Amino acid sequence: MAAALEHRLVRAASCKLLQKTPSRVRSGSGSVRRSPSVALLSPFALAVWTFSSPLAQDGPLHQGSNPRPHRCQCQASQVYRYARSTQLFSLPKKSNHQGRRQFQRLRNIKQLGTSYYVWPGASHNRFEHCLGVACLARKLLTAIRSRQPELGLTDRDVDLVEIAGLCHDLGHGPWSHVWDAMFMPSVLPDRPWKHEEGSEMMFDFLVKDNNIDIEDADVKLIKDLIAGERRHCDPSEKQFLFDIVANKKNGLDVDKFDYFLRDSRAIGEEIKISLSLLFSSARVIDNEICYDVKHCNLIYEIYNTRFRLHKLVYNHKTAKAIEYMIIDALKLAQNEGGMKIAERVFDPESMCTLTDELMSLIEYMSITDPKLKPAADMFQRIKQRKLYKQVDFKTIQWAERQLFEQNVTREKIVEAAKLNYNKHMDDRKYGTDKADDKEEGFELEDPENLEVDDVIISLSPMHYGMGPENPVDHVKFYSRQSLNQSRSAQLGDYSILMPPFFGEISLRVYTKKPEYYYNVQAGYRAVVQELREKQGQEVRSDLSVPTPPLTPLAPTTGPRSSSGGLRRTASASLNENPWTTVKAGFQPPGTPSPKKRKASVGEEDAPEAKRRS
Template identity: 35%
Template sequence: MELRAEDDDDDPFIAQLSQIAHEPRVHVGEENAAATAYCAGRRSRGKTFNDPVHGHMYFNPKLCDVIDTPQMQRLRELKQLGTSYYVFPGAGHNRFEHSLGTCHLANTVFESIKRSAPRHGLGLTVEDKLCVQLAGLCHDMGHGPFSHVFDNEFLPLRHGWDPKVVAPWNHERMGVDMFSWCLDDNHIDLEPQVVRRVCDFITSNEEGAKEKRFLFDIIANKQNGIDVDKFEYLLRDSYQAGVRMSVDTMRLTSHMKVIDDRICFKSSEANNVYALFHSRASMHQSVYTHKKAKAVEYMVVDALVEADIAWNGRISNSIWSVEDFIAMDDTLLKQIEFCDDPALAKARDIVRRIRRRELYRFVNEYTVPEDQVVDFKPVEAKDITSCQGTNNIPGGLKPDDIIVQCLKIDYGQKGHKDPVENVRFFHYWDDETSCSIAKEQISSLLPRNFVHRVVRVFSRRREPEYIEATAQAFSNFQRRQLGKEAQITPVKRQRFSNDS
């Protein structure tokens, strides 16, 4: 017998509580014998979490089985914003609460698109709903210590991965492995097709999907990037960091429906869609890539590299085994700091410098000219040191003395594309036909380009002579590369001291 989503056995009263203050509201149908049989063998009651961002969130018993496992609870030890927490002290939230919120929003979107369709028109079932909820709950299980710092900075250094080639490991695939292990390790009984579909949702693998492809748009939307993962982290991160956003994600959720097997948005929300991508770019610029947070990030990477060498690759090789990987979290810095092993001396010193706020020094930055953004060639440390000229450093600046960050902030699409080109809309007078809307039809105030590049330079040494030499070399590099000094703060206006 086919079970439809309105036959779900969630407690009707509690399930409605989970949608308080959100549009659209979710009204779960009454229990029936078939739904009860479908969920036989699980705990009898679910749980309600009171969340500062979403209010009361209800999780059915099957979801609670997964929440109460070591694999899921590990996410309590992973800061959602990584090293940004060292700059924004209110942003101490973890990937655990983000995962709960993503699951909650996945359920909200599921109910929204079900309700916007003709009755039974989408053929949505209890299994569909469970798969979407589990994918939202478990999508971040594969993140390592300090999240993207581990993926993008530490692992390529230790394994020598070529940045131009797709890495042999990523947190999505590890998330699938951790989810499968979580079920086996904790004897959680799920149908094989449910496990397979959850794994496909986490990795956005649509190859085997013959129908209901729109369900892949909910958790990790590879078509245009509008998904509940983005909704959740923007809402939570901005709230915790004290940054205001201009997007109304709940309104987007209320004005979506499925047309031609894809999630589409009401045409009146086109400006709101742009606001979503603009909010993401603003968060990257002001929070995620804050220059002090990046300084801490580079120190954490250096500390982890030194510790990994001392521990014979225990950190970097943990990615090949879920049993080893579960022990990898942000507490690694504590382990390094309070370990007396002489081999950890360099790593321990870096961690203690972080504690004393003796960070790598941000020296300066410049914005890449608009006409050079598309064909931008990454700047390396040796490019800067080759322009140093004369200074007071014996032997001169060396590439290891500095760090160059080639920062790219965009609207979530590769290159410099407008992501809204891949968004489908519908008009209120014809909500059965999807269409695209050109940027020119929406507003003349929208951005002309959708990518922004900045080149930054940091000094690992805090002595004034090193910082001055780095600043001068950076200025010389700009004159050689751009024909002028493009940075906002000239060298002669800077003040260098060990206190800054």
């Protein structure tokens, strides 16, 4: 009775139909429990209160033919409307996990990781994201269930998919993907670990630690739904359920739908994706979720949005630099500091306290433990914006990644940087150096102390969702004329203006020591020059735009890739980037002035030799 009363109060407040709410609500046991004035709470605070209130957990949640309370439609922006719908009402009793410590830790893990240092407004966390994914999972499956009752979807199916959406990120470590994709492989290369595995481990621990009464078959299905593939669950489970939270067929899942909208709004560049329109056309054909072909352009824009966010936000040059600094700080704490923080991911009890607050913990412990001082100093550099510097950047073709990984290495860059310095000193000694090549007021730094570990080569794949392929080719569509037949959309069915490539590699070169900025850039370019000569490439240094011909050119023809784009026979990836070129001796602003280098033997005579020549 108390739970039903509270649901009515929350519903009325969110719809702005309630002007005053008693501050005291009587529970079913007769005791009086105080609750805040619902009418004065913001929708988000109202949602948190509903989740944390003991009243929301009392009484049966399934009454009569309506298994869940009616969801009111609040008048708000799209990003928060669906999130509020989830938060306003309690989840099914078996999925009431959001108050557990295994789930609450996600409040302290930022969704965007290090991108928060570039966009301070993007402070949302994994807790909010998981609530949104759970909401969208229920909305999508409920929409399919209402239109296709012949599928036999049950309340159990809907509830378990919602739980999978709620718990799919339980295994994320500090700073999200920085932990599992970068830190863990660097310190424990022989013990592979992914956050999906951590989510399954934490879900098992959540069930055991809180004595949750749930069938073993349900647990297996939830973990397979999180993984996005059938592994341990009963073979009779519906196949299309595995494409809702983590879709490995084409990447269209509610996880991405939520963070596309949530992240773009947080950075101030809100995108518009009509999920209600997309969900209204979702239909299961041959055990696969298909969409109306008239929404093909909308789906293409979703994939394009993914590429834009990865290129402009998730792989921002400053965010990447901070990622590498955090990794170095964690490695210092792991090895020199003796904290052994990487091993904590294998202990669910210890994992409950492993969040972004690890930075503050290391800084606090460094006060009494000098072994942690280097790690704490690295964190201070991040806060003071004394970051690693990007010295060069290039976008390379997808197929050339292996070529660069094998031939453009840190060892070769350091070796080339030292050879370039020696050549520069020889030219200066004999008066053959070019004055125009040296930045005025700077002295070329001796890279004698430049080490391999001071150079970073970042190769980040950027794509629309399916690597170098057009992801729309992996989506099945239907038409109103044939509701039970699905097929792939062809290029002319939705557009012919397609990019020639759907994937690329972003190559960035960083230096940890800004005084070696020019040295590292010169070394990198020398290595690429050698590779270019080896590959028989020619440098195009002329950036002038050719005059258009008086008569139009014939349409370009040539071999096409599987995605419909023209294959390029020559690559510009090995050419130098003219926009990042600096003069010899350049150092970024704020770099400490290099110490006066003592002239080598015979160097004093260089000006006189140059005058005589």
